[in-house]
Amino acid sequence: MDFQDLFDFLAELQQNNAKEWMDANRKWYKSLRGDFILWLDNLDMTMAALHDDYYPTPGKKGINRINNNLMFHPHKPIYKDHFGAGLDKAPNSADFYIEVGVKQCLLAGGFWRPEPKTLRSIREGIDYNGEELQQIIAKPSFKKLFGGLYEDEKLTNAPKGFANDHPHIKLLRNKTFAVEHQMDMTEVLSDSFEEKIKVVYMEMLPFRRYLNNATTV
Known part of the structure; x- marks a missing residue:
């Protein structure tokens, strides 16, 4: 290419x-x-x-x-x-x-403003086992590539059915559950571009698996 x-x-x-x-x-x-x-x-x-x-x-x-x-x-x-x-x-x-x-050039993944049913499932997953998601996004290598969750609109208060003092309230208030890794043109043009894709993909995989497990009915 x-x-x-x-x-x-x-x-x-x-x-x-x-x-x-x-x-x-x-x-x-x-x-x-x-x-x-x-x-x-x-x-x-x-x-x-x-x-x-x-x-x-x-x-x-x-x-x-x-x-x-x-x-x-x-x-x-x-x-x-x-x-x-x-x-x-x-x-x-x-x-x-x-x-x-x-x-811009980027590698991203997750759910960007998912439909209400999917969003509810993700929040229920966080309610059940938010510690796992916290551990995934707090991993140093994850933070190095993605920084944190994609910054998008958030609820001011807790979503319906969840308490404002929930231990994972900051996660629950998100409307988007996605991450992205920005690149420049020189990275795309380099011989190591595909290797970079594999590295980012594998670092993102536990995050995507968590979301998919939460949304699997």
Whole structure:
């Protein structure tokens, strides 16, 4: 995968974020998309060898659309400034997300503002065994890669059914349970990029497993 070519394409797209430009450069886009899918396919096989519970996710299934959803976000540009994909993506589970873009590159995972039923399950899991989650996110290597949970909107008070003096109230008030690791373009362009992905994936795995166990009915 020629990531420099991908960055060049995305940079030009952001300077010409319009259907007319995309139509004129459709061949370039399709070539890059095909290469990215092939790269994801190979990465998927590499990741599947890391542990037995990995959920195979072909590149075509994992890759996200480059079009923004203008129905719900009418003020956004037509096209995104990145290529993104989810791997190890079992239905209704916390996936592993890769984003390569001109403004940011990142590796992330978890649940971003999950639906009420899923959110309730996560909170019930914390109520039952919040100590395990606290230990996962307090691990020095975890904090080094992710800092902590993704900062998003939080409840002011305890969620319904939980006490304000709950020992894990800070966790329970979260609406998002996700982490991310930011990278720069030089890391993506380096020969060690895929090795970096594996390191971040394995460090994140206990966190994602905790969430998946909590949300498994």
